[in-house]
Amino acid sequence: MTLSGKTAIITGSNSGIGLGVAEELARAGADIILNSFTDRDEDHALAARLGAAHGVRARYIAADMADGAACRRLIDTAGRCDILVNNAGIQHVAGIDEFPVEKWDAVLAINLSSVFHTTAAALPMMRAAGWGRVINIASAHGLTASPYKSAYVAAKHGVVGLSKVTALETAQEPITCNAICPGYVLTPLVEAQIPDQMKKHGMDRETVIREVMLERQPSRQFATTGQIGGTVVFLCSPAADQITGTTISIDGGWTAL
Template sequence: MQKRTVLITGSTSGIGLAIAKAFAQEGYNLIFNGLETDGAQTAAAVAEEYQIAHLFDPANMLHPEALRTLVMRAEQRFGCIDILINNAGIQHVSPIEDFPEEKWDAILGVNLSSAFHLTKAVWPAMKQQRFGRIITIASAHGLVASEFKSAYVAAKHGVVGFTKTIALEGAPYGITANAICPGYVRTALVDKQLADQAATHHLSEDEVAEKVLLAKQAIKQFIPTESIAAMCLFLATEKAATLTGAALSIDGGWSAQ
């Protein structure tokens, strides 16, 4: 099989980096993206470790023109983006009456609108080659809600709906679209939440994990990044050619309740 190319947003840390390493191990060409100051070095280190071709672009998900430029650069380098993984995301927690309007706009922009802009940009080449994979890292909050997360829940529900629409539009052209809906994943952002809530509730971090963060999950364990990466790898293959328009839960039983 000709070596395929994958673009992963937010891929220089957390879930995105785990996904990038999984694809690198399988020999894919990688387009990395992230806002970390050491993002280019992180991308280069992964590419060196797995001996793959790569490109790094620090495009901000809030700037549509930067996203179009990212896709143009990638297509000039590799010819076509075969797999787009919309992973970048941000969060803010606040009661609705206090929710900052600028946070609402930013969360919708990063978590939802960027997926639209990037999908639109990669679509013509995917359509022409009659192969494409659009994979979006949504959330359990794309299926269920939690209080104080109005923007995040709205954006993730929007991502699931967007995924279903492009699955229908892509079906005649060999393009599939699916959303992955994880529960809580142990990342640096979650570590900060654990520390903050431990201080607030006067609990240990282990107690916060079980009684607060994982309270709604039947399996009281954080979702491994490796599970999300493995699902992405499967969705990228020919074996997943008829799996499209799905919101795939990896949430420890959260959405089953």
């Protein structure tokens, strides 16, 4: 399968899951738009390296996903969007009665409202092209809950619901929309937390990963960004033409409990 001739926009993609998704889409031949809220030389250099490595066009476009108008400008500036991967997200942990209002607003804006704005801007482009894929990176927390993560859980449940609505509104068109729900993923951010967890619990690396960090993930293994990227590529394939309005869990059995 090749995605040559397709353009993919991946929000929040200068590191972690988003970058892993961009890598796999580029490997499959898609032209890539990387995004984050920064606008540094290294962001543009990252896009250039990704494009050169896979022989595709790759650009970096800065846009603040907390700003609805900026979300829509990202799509307009790209000029084309065959594949939209809504990945940008932030987290804040606190009890409901102590949760800062500004943090609630930011989590909902970046994790949920941005998905609405980018999708609204991208659908006309997909309809004009006669093909499209909207793939929303939700979370296991889009299907279940944990204490002290009220904004994140609410937003990710919202992403799952919005994915279903998008799928229904495009059901008779060659456009699909699905949500991927990862569990714990080994990203650079998570990797950086491991030494602190080892020190805090007095455990070796393998034990702290299995017994502390992956306590809720029955496989006791992290998902990888490449696995998530590979699932995105599959959802862009002809084999997935009739997969729409659903969730795909990549969580080592977490939501089977």
